[in-house]
Amino acid sequence: MKAIAVFPKSRDVQLIDADLPSIASPTQVRLEMLDVGVCGTDREICAFQYGTPPEGSDHLIIGHESLGRVVEVGADVKSVSPGDLVVPMVRRPCPHAHCTACRCDRQDFCFTGDFQERGIGGAHGFMTEFVVEEERYLNPVPEALRDVAILVEPLTIAQKALIQIWQLQERLPWGCPHRPGKNHGHCRRALVLGAGPVGLLGAMALRARDFETIVYAREEAPNEKSRVVEAIGATYASSKDVPPDQIAARFGAIDVVYEAAGASRLAFDSMQALGANSIFVFTGVPGRKEPVAVDTDLLMRNLVLRNQVILGTVNAGRDAFEAAIRDVAEFGRRWPEALRSLVSGRHAPEEYRELLLGRPTGIKHVIRFARTD
Ligand code: BGC
DSSP states (O other): OEEEEEETTTTEEEEEEOOOOOOOSTTEEEEEEEEEEEOHHHHHHHTTSSOBOOTTOSOEEOOOEEEEEEEEEOTTOOSOOTTOEEEEOSEEOOOOTTOHHHHTTOGGGOSSSOOEEETTBEEOOSSBSEEEEEGGGEEEEOGGGTTTGGGHHHHHHHHHHHHHHHHHHTTSSOOOOOOTTOOTTTTOEEEEEOOSHHHHHHHHHHHHTTOEEEEEESSOSSSHHHHHHHHTTOEEEETTTSOGGGHHHHHOOEEEEEEOSOOHHHHHHHGGGEEEEEEEEEOOOOOOOSOOOOOHHHHHHHHHHTTOEEEEOOSOOHHHHHHHHHHHHHHHHHOHHHHHHTEEEEEOGGGHHHHHHSOOOSSEEEEEOOSOO
16 A cells, blocks of 8 residues: 655655555554645654654654544444544553553653654554554544544644643633623633644634634735635734734733744744733744744743743643544634635645645645545
8 A cells, every 4th residue: 555654764755555554453443544634743754853663664654634434443443433534643652650641541741752653753654545543542523524624633732722721721810701602712812823734723723712813924914824814803913014022012912822833933032922811832843943042031020920821732632632623613614615725735645745845835735545535
């Protein structure tokens, strides 16, 4: 079967002919992969900045954003049947008894770092035609979401952030007064850094909760991303028009920053926009570049005097996957065109070079593997 793999030793990316996987235990499920998303992490793996093959293998089959259809189930599988759509989770637990996170299915909070991530580190991923997976890592998806469910995994990042934002902000009187027809973020202002898929999906999640939402990115409007931002009732601002130190003056103090740009300079500069009792959530993984100067006195004064929180978050648990599946359906009801426009193109596996090594274009590109769908 076709699979897209990196060979770190020879620094090569190839479309390979991999062995068809088969079910080896009664709790396993065989999936035909329908859509596999291409993201920044995949591009970094293909540039050999990130990613590790499984032990004993000279290559790693990449791909972690995926949608599959169940084609075969082991004898003990109960929650899914052949024909069902599923989105697999990415991370697998570490083996250590003392890792309380992994021992209670919260490997997204693994203490040891010895976890595996399918398509990223230590385990083959989903950019291939068939995959075998344990039932417990699969999330069933309604058939109606067939065309957009590839957005579930990148949306889990925002869902895990939102779950934690509510938990952390519960320590203070942060909740909005009840307003009929309005969701619980209606009295808060959010700033999203970056207008890539993670940023735009995060903006949709914030808008769905009625946060006033500003998406802040480099490119000047109008562009395809600013059009999505406007369609969901958010505001697009370019850093070329509004420098980071002007954000609060232009839009008012920010309650939540959802960082989805991976640019540390921009992120730290925009911290000045944070108001009292605010929270800043980092999701990006920047490449290591030259150190940059940060006004640490100002930062620390504000953190203390304004009760601010800075949070880093990675990966996602089942709760975030389930919330993402519900939200993708909700986005489809509210903004069908904008949601569909996030998928810029569906491509044959043979186009992998342009997609993974070429200049990034559009929003979310998807590789179609399905033979039957
Ligand atoms: C994936 C996460 C993963 C992270 C770090 C992201 O692209 O969506 O599942 O934990 O990379 O490897």
